[in-house]
Amino acid sequence: MPYNVPTLKTIIEQGLIDVQSSLDTVLPKFGIEQALNSAVSGSVRDLYDYQSWIVRQIIPTSESDDQTIIDTAQSEGVVRKLATYASGTVTFSGTNTIPEDTQMTHSDGRVYTVTSSSLNGSSVLAVVQSEDTGVSYNVPEGEALTLVSTVPGVSPQGSVTAAISGGAEIENVSELLERLLFRKRNPPMGGAVADYVAWCREVSGVTRAWAYDAYQGGSTVGYAFVFDGRPDIIPTSTDATAMDAYIFRHQDPATGSYVGRPAGIEVIYIGLTLKPLSTALNIVPDTTELRSSVSKAMSNYIASLSPGSTLLLSSLRTAIGAVTGLTDYTLALTTNVTAVANELHSLGVISWGNA
Structure with a gap:
């Protein structure tokens, strides 16, 4: 007792x-x-x-001190992910390469530095890195960057042709605790399905990941991952390419030994699409604070679902009804919401007061 x-x-x-x-x-x-x-x-x-x-x-729990969780995770081989720089490719029209350390800016003031460049016909491909760490330095394909100083034979404005991605904040302690508990419940097995989930979540910015054995037959493993800290949580092509290389072979963050998928196993990246849930909802009392709490409760439940899962109306109602201070509510949704194998549920637009 x-x-x-x-x-x-x-x-x-x-x-x-x-x-x-x-x-x-x-x-x-x-x-x-x-x-x-x-x-x-x-x-x-x-x-x-x-x-x-x-x-x-x-025993590390959500009630433990942050440093206790960090130290325990370190001893268990789960290293806290540090903030990372964003990198990608920007293409300029021109006939000369761009010198290393040349800077370029986004229209909102973000600065990027050239790490290498090469010629491809009449185009210059510049590999760039953000001047600072963080998710805010990620730039999708198609956006423009401008050289700070002119380079002879090169157009001053270029276009992002391979998304500038990989920028991430330092890992939250709550996410580190989740990875630590996952490690304890699923110890490394040299290529078990749980190992692929752990490897994906070792990459900075990745918050959720899934893996499926025999995804397309024997000796195949399917995997998917998302970045909940970004406005668009779906990985870019740059992210997918980097993750494929990481799963193939990488140094273990704790030991430095090279690990990765076993020989003879084919890994298949599952390109996810979001399936937003948009619905109407009345709450009593209807306050800004309660709207925020209800939205968070709904998001937390939806975030617990894996790709292809069914969003259960009863579970969603349970999440809403458990919000402290809520006395009554009316939800327009009346049935479960299914998803196909590569669809991931997300919270869409809530029409407050229209249910």
């Missing part, structure tokens, strides 16, 4: 009983004995609090 830590009031009262019993007298309301009992009781309560803190650190 659980042990209940006594309150400070209980400790003081018990201490007073013990003192009076030892002295065989009733103590006055004010006196040195009362003061000493209160002081000692406060110290005892501090010890209880310290022991309670130790208990929360023994």
